Amino acid sequence: MSWENNVRRVVPYVAGEQPKNSQVIKLNTNECPYPPAPGVADVLHQFNEDVLRKYPDPDVAALREVLAKRYHVKPEQVFVGVGSDDVLAMAFLTFFNSDKPILFPDITYSFYDVWADLYRIPYEMQPLDESFHIVKEDYFKENGGIVIANPNAPTGIEAPLSMIEEIIAANQDVVVIVDEAYVDFGGTSAVSLLDKYENLLVVQTFSKSRSMAGMRIGFAIGNEKLIGYLNDAKFSFNSYTMNATSIVAGVASVEDEAYFQEITGKVVATRERFRKELEALDFESLDSKTNFLFAKHKSKSGQEIFDALRANNIYVRHWNKPRIGEYLRISIGTDEEMDKVIAFLKEYLEK
Amino acid sequence: MSWENNVRRVVPYVAGEQPKNSQVIKLNTNECPYPPAPGVADVLHQFNEDVLRKYPDPDVAALREVLAKRYHVKPEQVFVGVGSDDVLAMAFLTFFNSDKPILFPDITYSFYDVWADLYRIPYEMQPLDESFHIVKEDYFKENGGIVIANPNAPTGIEAPLSMIEEIIAANQDVVVIVDEAYVDFGGTSAVSLLDKYENLLVVQTFSKSRSMAGMRIGFAIGNEKLIGYLNDAKFSFNSYTMNATSIVAGVASVEDEAYFQEITGKVVATRERFRKELEALDFESLDSKTNFLFAKHKSKSGQEIFDALRANNIYVRHWNKPRIGEYLRISIGTDEEMDKVIAFLKEYLEK
Numbered sequence: 001m002s003w004e005n006n007v008r009r010v011v012p013y014v015a016g017e018q019p020k021n022s023q024v025i026k027l028n029t030n031e032c033p034y035p036p037a038p039g040v041a042d043v044l045h046q047f048n049e050d051v052l053r054k055y056p057d058p059d060v061a062a063l064r065e066v067l068a069k070r071y072h073v074k075p076e077q078v079f080v081g082v083g084s085d086d087v088l089a090m091a092f093l094t095f096f097n098s099d100k101p102i103l104f105p106d107i108t109y110s111f112y113d114v115w116a117d118l119y120r121i122p123y124e125m126q127p128l129d130e131s132f133h134i135v136k137e138d139y140f141k142e143n144g145g146i147v148i149a150n151p152n153a154p155t156g157i158e159a160p161l162s163m164i165e166e167i168i169a170a171n172q173d174v175v176v177i178v179d180e181a182y183v184d185f186g187g188t189s190a191v192s193l194l195d196k197y198e199n200l201l202v203v204q205t206f207s208k209s210r211s212m213a214g215m216r217i218g219f220a221i222g223n224e225k226l227i228g229y230l231n232d233a234k235f236s237f238n239s240y241t242m243n244a245t246s247i248v249a250g251v252a253s254v255e256d257e258a259y260f261q262e263i264t265g266k267v268v269a270t271r272e273r274f275r276k277e278l279e280a281l282d283f284e285s286l287d288s289k290t291n292f293l294f295a296k297h298k299s300k301s302g303q304e305i306f307d308a309l310r311a312n313n314i315y316v317r318h319w320n321k322p323r324i325g326e327y328l329r330i331s332i333g334t335d336e337e338m339d340k341v342i343a344f345l346k347e348y349l350e351k
Numbered sequence: 352m353s354w355e356n357n358v359r360r361v362v363p364y365v366a367g368e369q370p371k372n373s374q375v376i377k378l379n380t381n382e383c384p385y386p387p388a389p390g391v392a393d394v395l396h397q398f399n400e401d402v403l404r405k406y407p408d409p410d411v412a413a414l415r416e417v418l419a420k421r422y423h424v425k426p427e428q429v430f431v432g433v434g435s436d437d438v439l440a441m442a443f444l445t446f447f448n449s450d451k452p453i454l455f456p457d458i459t460y461s462f463y464d465v466w467a468d469l470y471r472i473p474y475e476m477q478p479l480d481e482s483f484h485i486v487k488e489d490y491f492k493e494n495g496g497i498v499i500a501n502p503n504a505p506t507g508i509e510a511p512l513s514m515i516e517e518i519i520a521a522n523q524d525v526v527v528i529v530d531e532a533y534v535d536f537g538g539t540s541a542v543s544l545l546d547k548y549e550n551l552l553v554v555q556t557f558s559k560s561r562s563m564a565g566m567r568i569g570f571a572i573g574n575e576k577l578i579g580y581l582n583d584a585k586f587s588f589n590s591y592t593m594n595a596t597s598i599v600a601g602v603a604s605v606e607d608e609a610y611f612q613e614i615t616g617k618v619v620a621t622r623e624r625f626r627k628e629l630e631a632l633d634f635e636s637l638d639s640k641t642n643f644l645f646a647k648h649k650s651k652s653g654q655e656i657f658d659a660l661r662a663n664n665i666y667v668r669h670w671n672k673p674r675i676g677e678y679l680r681i682s683i684g685t686d687e688e689m690d691k692v693i694a695f696l697k698e699y700l701e702k
Contacts, residue, residue: 001524003550004576006449006495012586018406031405041400044596049392052565052600054382055369055558082433085589093469098357118444118587144357173352199354207406214403214595225355235363236469238436244565245395245596249403 013114016317025340027331028315030153030182030292032211032267034334037259039252040212044245056244058235063247066254067219071191076224079231080250082241084181084205084218088147089115091201091220094233095175096121098144105134107324109149109179128152132286134159139167147177151187154317154329156288161188168197175226177201182290184209184264185271191221198223201230208291209264210253217242217250267291267332274330274338281345292331294324300349302326308348314341364465367668376691378682379666381504381533381643383562383618385685388610390603391563395596407595409586414598417605418570422542427575430582431601433592435532435556435569439498440466442552442571445584446526447472449495456485458675460500460530479503483637485510490518498528502538505668505680507639512539519548526577528552533641535560535615536622542572549574552581559642560615561604568593568601618642618683625681625689632696643682645675651700653677659699665692 016029035041060080068075081087092115096102099122104112106125116123126138132155139146146167151158168176168190176199178190183204190202201222207213220230234241242250253260271293275285278295285295296302302325306318309328317329332338367380386392411431419426432438443466447453450473455463457476467474477489483506490497497518502509519527519541527550529541534555541553552573558564571581585592593601604611622644626636629646636646647653653676657669660679668680683689 003446003524003526004580006446006525007580008445008448008584009580010583010587012583013590014586015406015409015590018408026405029406034404035401036403040403041398044398044400045396047392047395049395050386052387052391053385053562054377055366055380055564056567057369058366082589082592082594085591089588094359095354095357097359114587118584173354174357175354211404213406213591216407216591216594229355229358229360232361232363233359233469235365236361236465237440238433239364239366240436240564240567241433243433243567243594243597245600246594249596 010118011114013111017315019315021313023313025314025333025337027333027337027341028317029213030208030290030331031213032208032263032291033332033337034211034263034266036211036249037253037256039256040249043248043252047245047248051244055240056242056247058239060242060247063242063250066251070254071221073191073194073221074224077194077221077227079220079227079234080242081218081234083207083216084179084203085111086241087203087218087220088177088179090230090234090237091177091203092116092121093119094230095201096145098174100142100144102145102147103139103143104147105152107132107155109153112147132157134163136163136166140170143171143174145174145176146171147179149179149181150190151182151289153182153290154292154319154324155286155294156182156290156292157286158187158289161190164190165193168193168200172197172199175199175201177203179203181205181208185289185291186268187289194221194223198226201226206250206253210260211263212249212253215246215249217246270335270338271332273335274332274342277342281342281349292329294327294329296326296328302328309344312344314344361469362465364462368666370666372664374664376665376684376688378684378688378692379668380564381559381641381682382564383559383614383642384683384688385562385614385617387562387600388604388607390607391600394599394603398596398599402595406591407593407598409590411593411598414593414601417602421605421608422572424542424545424572425575428545428572428578430571430578430585431593432569432585434558434567435530435554436462437592438554438569438571439528439530441581441585441588442528442554443467443472444470445581446552447496449525451493451495453496453498454490454494455498456503458483458506460504463498483508485514487514487517491521494522494525496525496527497522498530500530500532501541502533502640504533504641505643505670505675506637506645507641507643508637509538509640512541515541516544519544519551523548523550526550526552528554530554532556532559536640536642537619538640545572545574549577552577557601557604561611562614563600563604566597566600568597621686621689622683624686625683625693628693632693632700643680645678645680647677647679653679660695663695665695
């Protein structure tokens with residue numbers, strides 16, 4: 001017998017590359033091209049380091065309070081974690097304890113099946129239709145829970161809130177997680193449904209629309225009872241997940257609503273302009289409510305364009321998977337960065 | 352059927368209080384009374400906030416490299432997490448997957464049984480002897496893994512490295528975790544045993560000896576294969592746990608070895624002085640290799656003294672549990688803080 005026999009073997013999630021080369025136009029992990037709100041820099045530059053010798057507030061009250069105010073809920077309805085991945089992982093562990101399979105789309109955030117495998121949660125993927133839309137009837141059968149990214153990744157497509165509501169309403173005996181990592185780029189949040197459904201958990205992140213991927217802040221909003229269970233699991237895992245700098249930086253970000261509106265608006269404007277320019281180069285892209293486009297060329301293969309872009313220091317994301325192998329997921333950078341992408345593609349496709 | 356039927360119900364760990372009142376002499380969570388190394392403040396005050404829009408390095412290479420150098424191991428032997436609680440929680444999930452019970456002392460860090468409950472890991476507590484020492488023979492039976500805090504908390508007692516080695520050697524078919532949260536205050540690390548035993552995982556933290564509880568940094572050192580499995584589980588949970596500020600702050604701390612030696616030395620000196628002063632007031636304290644003392648008074652009850660201290664804004668830790676109900680765990684603060692504690696106790700006990 002070896003100690004290795006008792007090891008939990010898993011196949012980990014593979015995140016997009018974080019190249020150290022600063023020459024790269026990095027459009028592969030859906031980061032925001034603009035810096036965080038100016039107040040974030042201020043609180044770090046004025047940070048009283050003596051605070052660090054003490055444990056941070058385990059309740060993260062300051063951050064939960066500003067989020068509660070921003071989303072018109074009570075602080076007791078807000079849960080925060082080390083990025084929305086931490087929040088989602090905790091939610092899977094807490095709420096998906098049935099022998100019945102949890103349900104999610106076949107093409108979606110590829111961490112869902114990894115968490116299910118990690119925690120030995122049975123799951124059944126539900127195929128999106130030919131145009132990559134959710135088939136709501138697939139979620140009207142018996143299950144152990146549901147998780148839907150809306151807008152979806154890597155497609156960028158948003159399901160209408162009415163469809164999300166139908167799915168939540170039809171599944172009140174399980175928890176339905178709506179993962180809204182990209183909602184701030186033109187999507188409609190399910191937070192408005194919280195008063196009607198106590199089985200709903202909405203998850204969002206500071207990584208995209210708040211330009212704070214590097215600070216690791218995610219949050220969930222739900223009814224108090226549900227958030228209470230999530231907290232119990234969290235406090236059985238790690239009393240202090242949010243460090244002192246992330247708490248003050250998170251608060252500073254939420255307090256600057258104008259800046260948030262400004263940068264998300266800029267990303268949406270750049271996306272729409274970039275989409276048209278891609279179309280002029282014979283790309284088809286799916287209708288996106290996110291900070292990325294999922295696009296394929298009418299004749300050139302996805303792999304080929306991916307390789308060509310990469311060889312020219314333009315990093316996008318590509319999956320060698322059924323149904324989406326011809327597509328590239330291109331994060332929306334600055335206008336200048338997207339101009340460079342278009343200029344390169346124009347030259348490359350004309351060859 | 353309600354969604355609540357599928358909820359993982361747990362009884363969370365209760366951490367020591369984090370009072371908002373700054374008048375409190377806070378000796379209840381074993382924090383260090385001195386600020387972090389000066390370089391930590393520098394990197395925060397000069398932090399380039401634009402970095403935050405990108406995800407941090409998922410491999411946390413910079414921090415793992417300085418730790419590897421400091422502990423004379425390879426970077427591939429180092430795992431980092433959001434405090435040692437995060438590291439320990441991941442290690443429990445990864446390595447304790449047997450039907451046989453894991454073993455740990457009855458009086459020890461009270462998070463061990465919480466993690467076991469969270470992950471449905473069977474466990475059997477092994478009673479410490481009358482003088483709160485480990486009985487090594489208790490760990491020579493079949494088990495699913497072992498976790499030992501050394502020095503132990505809340506007793507402060509260190510088991511000799513030879514005993515730790517005997518336990519590791521007798522259990523090479525399971526993983527033995529040695530939790531060395533307090534080792535830097537005069538203890539002897541098991542890191543030196545890593546070349547001999549591939550079933551050993553040593554866990555340490557920046558929260559005590561590096562004055563960085565607020566930054567949430569912990570780490571584990573083990574052989575490459577074992578750390579590889581731990582990484583697989585971690586990357587199945589959250590690709591980016593360490594935020595950008597904690598990485599640079601962690602590096603700055605490790606790079607200042609002189610400061611580290613200075614403040615841990617000061618804490619040890621204060622502890623020994625405080626111990627003698629407590630003894631003069633009719634307290635008995637256990638031999639501590641940590642930044643706290645576990646002490647009881649010869650006549651006054653633990654609860655009574657705890658309440659009196661608290662009423663006077665001196666926070667220490669007390670557990671209403673069998674065997675240790677008469678003891679107080681008193682973290683070592685500055686000389687000035689400990690003088691105030693002694694002055695209060697002198698007056699209080701003379702009444």
